[in-house]
Amino acid sequence: MTTQFSVADIELELARYPKDQESNLQAWDAADEHLIKHLKETEQVSVTTAILNDNFGALTTCLRSMDPAWPLMVETDAKTSQLGIQQNLATNKLPSEAIEWLNSRDDLPSKIELVLMKLPKNLTYFAHQLNRLSQVLPVNTQVLISAKAKSINKSVLELISKHLGSASASLTWKKTRVITCVSDGKVRSLPNEVQWSVPKLNLEIRNLSNVFAANKLDIGAEIMLENMPKGNFKSIIDLGCGNGILGLHAKQLFPEAYIHFVDDSEMAIESAKQNWQLNKLDTDGLVGQQATFGWDDCLTHLDDGVRPDLILCNPPFHQGEAITDHIAWQMFLQSWRSLKNGGILHVVGNRHLAYHVKLQRIFKNCTTVASNGKFVILQAQKISKKAEPFETHTTEAEMVASEPHPQSSLYGAKK
Template sequence: MSDPMTAPWGEYTLSRFPEDPREQLRAWDASDAYLLRHLAESGTPLEGAVVVVGDRWGALTTALATAPITAPATAPDGQGPTQITDSFLSREATRANLERAGVEADSVRLLTTEDAPPDRVDVLLVRVPKSLALLEDQLHRLAPAVHEGTVVIGTGMVKEIHTSTLRLFERILGPTRTSLARQKARLIFCAPDARTLGARGNNPWPNSYQLPDDVGLLAGRTVVNHAGVFCADRLDIGTRFFLRHLPKDPGGGRIVDLGCGNGVVGTAVALAAPDAEVVFVDESYPAVASAEETYRANRPDADGEAGGKAEFRVGDGLEGFAPESVDLVLNNPPFHSHQATTDATARRMFAGARRALRPGGELWVVGNRHLAYHVTLRRIFGNSELVASDAKFVVLKAVRRG
């Protein structure tokens, strides 16, 4: 649970999801508070359809849900803001924070980046994401609903807002300027105009590219990346190393690509084990969409008489998997949560894998050498074996004992 956030409409006790008492990371930052304070002090009218994009843990949505928003005549009574997020964890954090603030669940509309955007946007508030591509995609998708009267305000920490960020707003929506910095946060003000909206061009996302020739069964095959998914235009070196050292005989059981990203690893093992059931899991909605398109592009006849099954899940790691229901887990865990470096996600992934694996089942992990995942694996599994290594990466294996 983070320190309370004070906003013009009250004080809010907020948490990330899932809650972890060992983590001291806040569920809001100075850029959230700056934007909310500006809305109140400037008298910005919260009228019509209010849309919040990129709200990391629901701080903006929760505060705005208690603000005096005048909904359009076509909206249901009491309709509050609409949130659009690419993250399952952010969405679940928002649900919990809304409930904690006493907000009725049906008064806020929660959408994902893969859902159809609203038909009209009168106030657009953007928490600038780490991924410039994700910002580009969302501005393109929302542009048809934006009009010259739409109030558009972005927010972020100074280190997150670059010239390229401002150029995206200017190229897709209209003239853009920034505020003075406060507590290392800055606001972006954009004035949509019809000429820019009409000349913005096509949305370049999702993007496709061909894999190199040195990655085994995937050589020359197609990868599909939705905006915001890691390595949008080339194979990253960690995944390339992992592909060279995957299990040689994965068998025909149930295999999970945990934190699947664009699905390259899961697709590779599906090709190597055509009778296996492969489950692609990620907390990112665009990642799972990418994984499904990558898989379908390379196994168009899967799920048919030729055998082979695939499932695509958005969720919190292996939560929801029955104990001892998985034979093999493949994992390239992230070690960042937005701008913070943390091993919390990896620890949860490893612990979830141990619960889900059958006795004798294996977890294979790739990671940077300096992260010392072998120590964490030994703590959770009681064992860890080095499969391969180079100057930067290691592939480790842990076995679920009986």
């Protein structure tokens, strides 16, 4: 994996967060390089700058290397992005003081003089960000947006013009382009949350703009909901919770359980919290005392006192536009470490991802609960013995290095 970033006389060492992940994915792309090259060529001076969607800190670290006192506001919906930016600033001995950290729902300050953005994959979320900017940017404020050339088309430019101001794209460089937008000073309203019903579960679901499955039940969650585990569970984690529907239904099935919702997306965590309140799932008058909502990198910062007896998990197999299984590895390994002895990890995934191999490697057991032509439900139980090889020192990288070749025998017959 390449960690040496070099463009326009800027030399940095950049890595995705966490550093010990085994994804072979670098922490920047050509769109980052193009935007920094543009800033250098136009001799951009240090002004109060908002940076949005800086995946792992390439933009933030570059600006701080150009001027350690460059006034910055950094907005991200992903906790791993925020942690990655902080990690890369520290690696390159660049100051992180005085950076204003924002999530995608915080009020934006009105003092912004320049905006740098990476075009997100989710254009609904992109429109939401543009609307937010329109509420604070003075007329004629420059907004620079970089992306792969294939992602920039007439409809994207029209979207920007509709929600913020006139936009034009640069010539292509390394298969990327930089869009220059000039804010028109017109204030746009933020869109309302999408809300939809799941009648068979008697649940109402509300989604913010950057949450997966925005207006309907996704098919992976649907088969999971139809095949929930049996037991008397008292502490449950919905890991990678999205809008929280698995954890919500778990509370319906196990009313005495305490539910922990965890996701890398702050908007997902807020959606899960709103859905908990919307569906009035607190019991015995204990309002707000039967669930927690954690914006985190998987279970990295889970309280040491939390020892769940059930973890529900629908792992992502991509990070941004990159297809990767390192997040699933991390989720499974951290689940093994967090579960109480005898606790269960209940997982849904596409059949071709071969999650059973990983679970068998970590838990030494794996059972197929259900399967169809596309998805499989797998269950692994933590059966701890005296020697616990993964409890403290085994890293995800070491696990991946020793992964056996995937087999399909555990999937069972198609239904």
